[in-house]
Amino acid sequence: MNTLLRIDSSLRTEGSYSRTLGDYFIRQWQTKNPEGIMIERDVTRKLMPHITQETVDAFFSEIPDSENIELSDELINELYQCNEILITCPMYNYGIPSSLKAYFDLVIRTKKTFAGSSIPKGLLANKKAYIISSMGGISTETLNPLENHLTQLLSLMGITEISYFPLDGTVDQSRTGEKILIQQSEILKQLNAYATDTTSH
Secondary structure, X not given: OOEEEEEEOOOOOOOOHHHHHHHHHHHHHHHHOOOOEEEEEEOOOOOOOOOOHHHHHHHHOOOOOHHHHHHHHHHHHHHHHOOEEEXXXXXXXXXXXXHHHHHHHHHOOEOOOEEOOOOOEEOOOOOEEXXXXXXXXXXXXXXXXXXXXXXXXXXXXXXXXXXXXXXXXXXXXXXXXXXXXXXXXXXXXHHHHHHHHHHOO
């Protein structure tokens, strides 16, 4: 039985391109996983706090103050429970939303999601991630800035099997519908490929 962790980060609860495409992804995922479990984490509706000195000290303490790491433990537990992760992410000021960055600051944690220092080893291998990104401008890079940043963060935790569904150029609404259809098609392809791969093992 598959478990999917959905992480949303758009400030918009209505009219969000990343959330809307994320909803489509979920409908298709549930069709292919009728008995699957979904965990939802919205870092905007329930804002992630920025880490403090006390939080960092607790991360490295042999006997940490549980109050300072309670949320971190909860978020990391969600990551361990799932075998698939969906991240929906819009671009704000050329980067990922601050609430999503705060989320990763809480889950990228030594001895919990990675080990080692000079050559870190991720502890969350064998998980599949999907990134739905949206941005007003058009990216000419292989990975847009959002995808690149999230890939680095996920890879640090050992999550390297990643599929990308970018929606760029949304400022030109005359072509947005066409681009959404293209990414919906890509979502179906990726979900079909992953379902085939997992059932063949």
